[in-house]
Amino acid sequence: MKKLWTLVRGMLLFAVVLVIAMKVTGWNGLVMKEIPGVLQTDDYASQYILMVDRSTGKAVYEKNADQKAYPASLTKMMTTLVALEHIKDLSASAPVDTATYQEMVSLNASMAGFYGREAVTYRDLLYGTMLPSGGEASNSLAIHVAGSTQQFVQLMNDKATELGMAHTRFTNPEGLHDAKQYTTASDMAKLLDYALDNQNFKAIFTKGTFQTTPTANHPQGITLKSTVLSSLNAAEQDGFEILGGKSGTTYEAGQCWATLGTSGNREYVTIVMGAPLEDVSHPDHAQKKDTLDLFAEVSASER
Secondary structure, three states: OHHHHHHHHHHHHHHHHHHHHHHHHOOOOOOEEEOOOOOOOOOOOOOEEEEEEOOOOEEEEEEOOOOOEOOHHHHHHHHHHHHHOOOOOOOOEOOOOHHHHHHHHHOOOOOOOOOOOOOOEHHHHHHHHHOOOOHHHHHHHHHHHHOOHHHHHHHHHHHHHHOOOOOOEOOOOOOOOOOOOEEOHHHHHHHHHHHOOOHHHHHHHOOOEEEOOOOOOOOOOOEEEOOOHHHOOHHHOOOEEEEEEEEEEEOOOEEEEEEEEEEOOEEEEEEEEEEOOOOOOOOOOHHHHHHHHHHHHHHHHHO
């Protein structure tokens, strides 16, 4: 009996030590890093997270930030940036490519609402790519800029190399799942931070709604809405403001958000990826909750 009691006490002591260790280190079977005094818990559903203070370039919070992840439509941030760096006149005509329009319809991709051959402009395609995450818009941009989606993808990968995105590879401009198209939260943050220095990109990224050019197909134009900003309201943002964002969702990638926000006098880039997705028709928006919680914690730490 004495030996049994000694064994039980030993097991209880081990359990207590383990719980204390988990509280202190934040260990829960995942690789994560915390900045003392800011974010001290891992109550986030997203598997891959990086939040960066743009003024210092330092991580406020990271979780599996350098581990391989699928980007889904966060891909379109690179599509938009590369297109902007090659377009001379945003008002120039850039009709929707019919072949890729039909392909995106057949693959049930997210669409901006344009028709094949619709006589829109580069600006329309850019906003159609970023705000509603239109597959027909992103691929039409690719073809007008580079002649084909394959050649445009090469430009995307060249840009990724230039930016030091060493763990990223693109295979398409629209972000539909491909096991060979991958990235990390760290690389996505690097991309977004760089792209936001492009004023045209920032204007698109932070736009809530945009009215496209009137065409024969849409005489009044199309009202495009940001999938990120349209899902937020002021009441959810106490002490901070999310200025813009890009969403991405596939079963393989999970629910993803890339956002720019402010708290105090600082700008933050936040990448959340891999929030579990059980039903694409009824998502739980865990990536939104994670983003809001991250900003709320930062805001609270500044008070």
